[in-house]
Amino acid sequence: MKEDGNLAKKNDAFDLEQTLECGQCFRWEKQQDGSYTGVASGRILNISEQNRGHVLDDPFWKQYFDLPLDYEEIRENLAADDPTLARAAKFAPGMRILNQEPWEALCSFIFSQNNNIPRIKGIVSRFCVGFGEKIGSGYYAFPKAEKIAGLCEQDLAPVRSGFRAKYILSAARKVAQGEVDLEALKTAPLPEARESLMTIHGVGQKVADCTLLYGLHRLEAFPMDVWMKRAMRTLFPGREPESFGEYAGIAQQYIFHYSRNHPELFVTEKESAAVGM
Structure with missing residues (x-):
């Protein structure tokens, strides 16, 4: 699933905010004009929706933002047999796993x-x-x-x-x-x-x-924190991380981001009654 020459299509499936504010990195700051400035491997970058096409012509940044990998195909395959994962992936389809140092x-x-x-x-x-x-x-x-x-x-x-x-x-x-x-x-x-x-x-x-x-860009790795344990228990009961396959880490990122932004999914019946939901 490496680069097939259709980089414009892949750029369309890459969202700066979804990628840089999903908890995977800590050296990027959003600027007043909506752009992001950060440091990676000793390089300073300001990237925006307006200049990203030029930025991503640079081999380093293209690799850093994982542009060669076809996330659209991965997302479709992950979501094919699981409507819950399909919803999670649809919530942030432009999110990518960075190649950090x-x-x-x-x-x-x-x-x-x-x-x-x-x-x-x-x-x-x-x-x-x-x-x-x-x-x-x-x-x-x-x-x-x-x-x-x-x-x-x-x-x-x-x-x-x-x-x-x-x-x-x-x-x-x-x-x-x-x-x-x-x-x-x-x-x-x-x-x-x-x-x-x-x-x-x-x-x-x-x-x-x-x-x-x-x-290390080991896309089969599946970190489990408190949110992920709760999400797996609630949204994917009985399912093990390994079941998501070679791109389990990408599935994890969709699930993590979706869960953090939809806390209502984890409100118990007792809690719902207490807040009048």
Whole structure:
């Protein structure tokens, strides 16, 4: 399902807001004119509906936004036999899984533990300003694992990441020393890749699967947080993540985004009576 030359059609199936505000990334900010400005792999970008055609001519950004993959066909196949998944996919058909830098994704989802998106963005921003290379006026690259590996928890105090600091240090040291080889995890069997990430102090299955999906582009990975567990229990009772197949991660993103935007689906009869629904 790689690129077939019909890039205009794929551009039409790509929505900036759905992609950049679905909880998979934390370094993009919406501007007053509706455009988005962010940093990825040391590159600064402002992208809008008006300039995205030109932006996506650049091979790096075309790959970053996963334009070569035919999401329309994947969405149709996922939805074919499941009306609930069809509704979820239809709610955000322009959402795509970004090709983020693996180390950045690992750190970002360590920071995400027991946290909300505004606070995660703040922590990531302070982390970059404090330890990343300056790449433009007010912009910083994501700090390298090798630099963070030489720090201590006190050094990370200005980031205000709390208990997560020691987890970041563990991740940095294992990555810098080659104990966790992120590049190798792109092709390792999924259980083996997950197990390797979980050797990092503080990384459980949810953070490992987020890293696999959002940083290593392992589209079969299916992160399960509180929302997803509730969604699976309510909307897909008895169904296992593996049943969604090789693109389970894309299905997960449709389900997650749909569920977060439709909390009424999870109101119990008792709760409904209490609020007069």
